Amino acid sequence: MQKDNIFLISMKFFNLIQQHTIANEHLKLVTINHGASVQKLFFKDVNNQEINVVLGFKNPDDYLNNPAFIGNSIGRYAGRLKKGFTINGDYYPLYHEEGVHLHGGKEGFSAKNWEVEEIKNGENPFIKYTYYSKDGEEGYPGNLKVSVTYKLNGKSFIIFYEAETDKTTHLNLTNHNYYNLNGKGSVRNHCLKVNTNQFLEFTPDKLPSGNILNTTGTPYDFSKEEKLMDKKDFKGVDNCFLINNPEPVATLYSESTGIEMKVKTNQPAIVIYTPQNLPAGNYNNSFSEFSSICFEAQGYPDAPNQPEFPSTLLKKGEKYTNHSIFEFDIRS
Structure with a gap:
């Protein structure tokens, strides 16, 4: 009887997962x-073939086991925090592992089933999800109402x-999409340009030290467009870049498909991350080493404990508000 009850509860939870599709001309x-x-995002390549430009899982239920936060909305706090913070003299301890609170805690927004508030089809379709986070959830103060709107406007994918x-x-907050403009394989043959000359220095536990460094002469200098495989001693990217130049913040391009993606945001920083290897999973295609690249537009990590941030x-x-635009096109 006990096993039957567990099975019924599991089936009820799975039924709460809903999949939605919107589309425009592009x-x-x-x-x-x-x-x-975000499970899938399709754009046509130079040969008019539809390419899924985000890495994802084949089935919605696969997202229940997602240690790499693939496609998720992240909150309440994207990135890393120390094990708590103080507001107006009151200390708020947070869930942490070895002193580091990551991506909202033990069960952040990425592990919640959000409500569908509105879906609109037509020329500029969108879908809006909402979540209500109660006071004290994961240790954070305040009852919080949060929403994310995914909108398609021409060739632009907008996250708000x-x-x-x-x-x-x-x-x-941030979105944790993993982009691959070939839809498979590796992004080592992608070209990357980042319009910033500053990044944060991290300590061994990947928390910011408080120092702001110049990218010149470092592995994080992408001021000129360059194939990742041509980057000297490329070992991947995993750092927080400070946005101090006009848009776009970053440009990603694949010669294989001809697809170019420009990233724009109103946020002060962007974490760029290329995982060397993915956790085992039921992915939507075959991927290899350095499968994808994330552009996580957000505030500074550990800002609550860094008064200069x-x-x-x-x-x-x-x-x-956190507004990001991913503009797609075919480079001529």
Whole structure:
């Protein structure tokens, strides 16, 4: 009887996962409400062949085991924090492992089933998901209402986060898509350009030391477009770049498909990450070493404990916004 009950509970949870599709003339987007996640994003290559430019899992249920946060919405705090923070003299301890709080805690927004608020089809289709995070969830203060809207506008894929709180809290949201403009294999043959000359110095536990470094002469200098495989001693990218130049923040290009993607955002920083190897999973295609690249537009990591960093405080009556645009085209 006990095993039957467990089975029924499991089936009920699986049924809560919903898949949604919107499309326009240029792009087709498939999302799921679990983690408000992007599962597929299609754009046609130079040969007019449809390419899924985001790495994902084949089935919605596969997202229940997603240690790499593939396609997820991340919160309440993207990136790494120390094991707590202080607001107005009150200390808020957070879930942490070896002193580091990562991507919102033990069960951040990426592990929640979001509600579908609105779906609109037509020329500029969109889907809007919402989640209500209760005061004290994962240790954070304030009842928080958060939403993400995924919109297709021409050749642009737009991600728009909004949030409001009834109590001062810290908030730092982002999307964790893994891009591959070939739809398979590796991104080592992709060209990357990043329009910034500053990045954060990290300690061995990948928390910021507080120092801001210049990219010149470092492995993080992508001021000139360059194939990743041609980068001297390329061992992957995993750092937080500070946005201090006009848009686009970054440009990614694949000679194989002719697809170019430009990244724009209103955020002060962007984490660029190329995983060397993926965790085992039921992926939507065959991928190899350095399978993909993430562009996580966000605030600075550990800003609540770094007074010199831009603040991530959100107060009652204020509205948080995180607006990112991924523009696709065929390079002529």
